[in-house]
Amino acid sequence: MTTRLIDLKHLQKKFGKQTVLADVSLHVDAGQILGLIGPSGAGKSTAIKTALGMEVADGGEALVLATHMPNRALLGRIGYMAQDDSLYDALTGEENLRFFGRMKGVKKDTLAANIAHVADVVDLTPDLKKRVSGYSGGMRRRLSLAIALLGDPELLVLDEPTVGIDPALRRKIWHELHQLRDAGRGVLITTHVMDEAELTDEVALLLDGKVMAYDAPAKLEAQYQVKTIEEVFLKAEGVG
Template identity: 70%
Template structure:
């Protein structure tokens, strides 16, 4: 098995007296899409922040490319889309993309090529010259996703990327994620959309501070004797089906 790109071992995170994450263990290997699902407030974003070194664990380790984050030299290898957009509202979509492409250290010719590609993936080509302050919520999410994809990063971490994205475009985004996975990239994605979780290679089911299941969607459905990932989720929560 290829070396893990993300490796989470016995992660514990507390906020005040509340233990949000009790013992989190899973890996993401090259050429794999891992979908992290769990109820609202379960700690999905917190896992991502611990992974990327934006929060500090109370116990356990999180490594990315074998190192504890943050590591400046690894940032160009990672595309991250946060749950809340961090965009320059007074700049156009194009100007935002150029800014972040430069931050990632892309060359002038790469910038032109990469912006054309990512804008097409998220369906923003025609809107690139508009100011972001005039974008809808969905357009802002799409721009954030485009920024995460810039520079063909080896690891892509997406926190609820398809909120506010219509079904046709969501499919297009997933087609692209599959292509990136097939090219050997690693993708960690959190989602509330259960039929989206079915598209991941491995699903990590987060409940009560632990990953209670980590398997392919097919195996999870078999294990829980249900037809959909939504039902796996409900059954795991103890809901009578």
């Protein structure tokens, strides 16, 4: 039986008179990477925040780990990386990881090894002893991603995790995401990098508050009779 980690059913969200999510249904199962793509302002972050209970839905239903969020008890089972990094600037990278690790309930005797692993995934090991105030934008993103990976959560929700990250490291991060997927974790990831969308198991294209295309990358390319997800995106937007 598949375990449904995220289940959004006809989700609606308005900000004042602006309807950002008109009707969004999508799901992430254990052992699956779902890529959420769409033009800037399409509502990708809003869909994530509403799913996680950081915004209140105006209609439909959002279930995460079969529960209506927010639910404090579940936070340790979810690795969330927001678009804006919330880090403690006065602390070192390692101190941030230790703090968030404890918050997530990572056991004391495994925390050091866990920190070493997640720091390695994002190539931050040499910078762990530096204060975050001296980090570059890309380093901050990498630390945020490392924090999301702490505690080996069942579900990763990553909002543009690879912005400002160079191609070699991006490849390493995707390798880790695929390993986590193969180990049964679920991943919801938003991206502007269309090459990355090809690396997902399914892609949902958000346009005008609705899911306009939703399938495995190869199936979408066949359906739109194109060779890349970028072309699917452009065709669906009416540009291609």
